[in-house]
Amino acid sequence: MKTFENVDVKSVKEAVGLLQKFAGEKKNAAVVGGGSEYLQLMKVRVATPDYIVNLKTIPGLNYIKEDAGGFRIGALTTLAELEEHKGVQEKLLFLSQAAGEAASPQIRNAGTVAGNLCQRPFCWYFRSASHVCLRKGGEICYSVAGDNRYHAIIGGGPSYIVHPSDLAPALVALDAKIKIAGPAGEKTIPLEKFFVTPQVNARRENILGPADIVTEIQVPAPKTGSKGFYYKARERQAWDHAIVSVATVVQSGSGAVRDARVVLGGVAPIPWRVPKAEEFLRGKAIDDAAAQKAAEIALDGARPMKDNVYKIDLAKNLVRQALVASV
Numbered sequence: 001m002k003t004f005e006n007v008d009v010k011s012v013k014e015a016v017g018l019l020q021k022f023a024g025e026k027k028n029a030a031v032v033g034g035g036s037e038y039l040q041l042m043k044v045r046v047a048t049p050d051y052i053v054n055l056k057t058i059p060g061l062n063y064i065k066e067d068a069g070g071f072r073i074g075a076l077t078t079l080a081e082l083e084e085h086k087g088v089q090e091k092l093l094f095l096s097q098a099a100g101e102a103a104s105p106q107i108r109n110a111g112t113v114a115g116n117l118c119q120r121p122f123c124w125y126f127r128s129a130s131h132v133c134l135r136k137g138g139e140i141c142y143s144v145a146g147d148n149r150y151h152a153i154i155g156g157g158p159s160y161i162v163h164p165s166d167l168a169p170a171l172v173a174l175d176a177k178i179k180i181a182g183p184a185g186e187k188t189i190p191l192e193k194f195f196v197t198p199q200v201n202a203r204r205e206n207i208l209g210p211a212d213i214v215t216e217i218q219v220p221a222p223k224t225g226s227k228g229f230y231y232k233a234r235e236r237q238a239w240d241h242a243i244v245s246v247a248t249v250v251q252s253g254s255g256a257v258r259d260a261r262v263v264l265g266g267v268a269p270i271p272w273r274v275p276k277a278e279e280f281l282r283g284k285a286i287d288d289a290a291a292q293k294a295a296e297i298a299l300d301g302a303r304p305m306k307d308n309v310y311k312i313d314l315a316k317n318l319v320r321q322a323l324v325a326s327v
């Protein structure tokens, strides 16, 4: 492993300042929270930092606070803490479940919410030191001609990674916001706008600049009459990423859908929201036929590759199940 220097920072301001300085010096620097994902990248020499800026030493970034507006979740909150938080379990059970579906207990104890949203793809070509793929500055996405059983069926090209986070689809379905600190100060944006497609940038999964840090996630209080679900299909019962997942939030009243959000995971390079399916559901009573039709609409734009056609039916089934459960 290449030599690097670890810097324990004491404040967000210090972290941003250091990242700015390293970027100016053309040094390769990365922030880490729990380090559970970044260290994997270092081990396989995909990440070769000169500096690691350790955020875990910043006091006060690990919290879950609830008020009338909803929940504010500090960037350093672990997945296990989110999963086990009583208020989250009571009001947003499916968000707790999504956190509990991620990785293994050991990783959930170390891994942070911000780290989960900022994790890099788990594509085997991206994580192979011997493949300089498009996402690492190379010319091609090896999945196109290679083994693409876990790759994108929607929104791909020129890179076909899938976003690996279990939390991201659930949080996007909840209309969460993300707070980012950077050289120009702080900004809060819809989480949905945090992720970028490969058509915008084939080398990055999100909008973070080299000196930007995620500091908080904000989740609005659930609306009256709303129900949320997160369903994940994976190959193994032990830790495994989603091959397909779906998060839905449906708000109903007087027997009909008032509002709906449907977000797919494991099928696209970003958490994939499907406004056309949401629009279809508004004003309807959800029965099997309506849920099936919404599922068809949700997968309408799918363009599978040779090994991942199976994801379409899997995704349709999960959408249908989640919507039927919402009644």
Ligand SMILES: Cc1cc2nc3c(=O)[nH]c(=O)nc-3n(C[C@H](O)[C@H](O)[C@H](O)COP(=O)(O)OP(=O)(O)OC[C@H]3O[C@@H](n4cnc5c(N)ncnc54)[C@H](O)[C@@H]3O)c2cc1C
Pocket: 030, 031, 032, 033, 034, 035, 036, 037, 038, 039, 040, 055, 075, 079, 101, 102, 103, 104, 107, 110, 111, 112, 113, 114, 115, 116, 117, 118, 119, 120, 164, 165, 166, 167, 208, 212, 213, 214, 215, 239, 240, 241, 242
């Ligand atoms: C074996 C294995 C299985 C896994 N399975 C799943 C799974 O099924 N589902 C799932 O959702 N996830 C899965 N994960 C990912 C796991 O959830 C993440 O490893 C964990 O949440 C990352 O948190 P961390 O704090 O350790 O991040 P780190 O490893 O510290 O960082 C991860 C990335 O996020 C960036 N980062 C971290 N914090 C910040 C911040 N505050 N601001 C800006 N950037 C930041 C880092 O620079 C790095 O690029 C798996 C990981 C492993 C290793």
